[in-house]
Amino acid sequence: MFKDLVLKCRSYRRFYEDVAIDNGTLRELVDLARCSASATNRQPLKYIISSSREKNAIIFSCLHWAMALKTWPGPDEGERPAGYVIILGDKEISTGVGVDHGIAAQTILLGAVEKGLGGCMLGAVDRDKLRQLLDIQVKYEILLVIALGKPKEKVIMETMQPADSFNYWRDKDEGHHVPKRKLNDIIIAEL
């Protein structure tokens, strides 16, 4: 069932870093995105994939993790992502990518879950630093970074009441709790 895949597709931020991902696997994930919808079929998205320790460390140094967890600076050594997909927008093809990168990122993460992996979309990226360190041409806009690996955390989805905070939080056993609005709170009309 597709729903099982969706339910397993949580945002994971801690990984078994020693479980490697090879670029062949990352290529397969990007291929899923390649076969997905793009506004007016323009397909402005380009990708950088990384699975080497050295380059992963460079990418990691440009990321900001889990804004809602004020006291958590991000995953420790040994729990960091084993691979990355950086989604770029090619401005020579289109200056507006619409939601193409959302479509692509979700497709990549769902594909990763099927492979026993998991990950997280990161929008809080030090883009200037990443561009400089990876020598990314100016014609490419840095849209999103997807961190990937074998998840090493328990993510618990919970029911959110309208007055509740949407912030995720961690319990004393490091379980990661994510409140989600109820279906009846997000469907405003049935016609």
Added chain:
Amino acid sequence: MFKDLVLKCRSYRRFYEDVAIDNGTLRELVDLARCSASATNRQPLKYIISSSREKNAIIFSCLHWAMALKTWPGPDEGERPAGYVIILGDKEISTGVGVDHGIAAQTILLGAVEKGLGGCMLGAVDRDKLRQLLDIQVKYEILLVIALGKPKEKVIMETMQPADSFNYWRDKDEGHHVPKRKLNDIIIAEL
């Protein structure tokens, strides 16, 4: 395999209109989106679902179809969508939805394919007209309309060469051809 679902998940614009979709099915699809990622978990997306003939006709009157097919005004009577999911952004929750609606729309369409349905994301919407006709409050930004139904067209994905047009086109038998860039043309670096 998830890839099979992705490959079946084409943008469909012609449907067996008499194959009804009920709101229960549309609720299940929105629930898949509900369980998916949202930037900082803010979850600003709200939804209107429609499966009634009368309301479907109203929504249809606000849509512009397949910009690249200059001579095709959109699906004829009898081939129109049997249901819609309208994705809104609740500005009281967030003024910027990021790519949440891309994530949601792709998840909904993949879920639809599993149910033997299919559809298309439509961004070319007469938003003022839709807001007026469906009495959508100002606090909701109209982001995307997803048209759904049982597909009544053959969509053929093809390999695009870098110099080719990205425009989709129809053959004399009404087959809908969609050129997609090659994997090696979209992955610009493997690190």
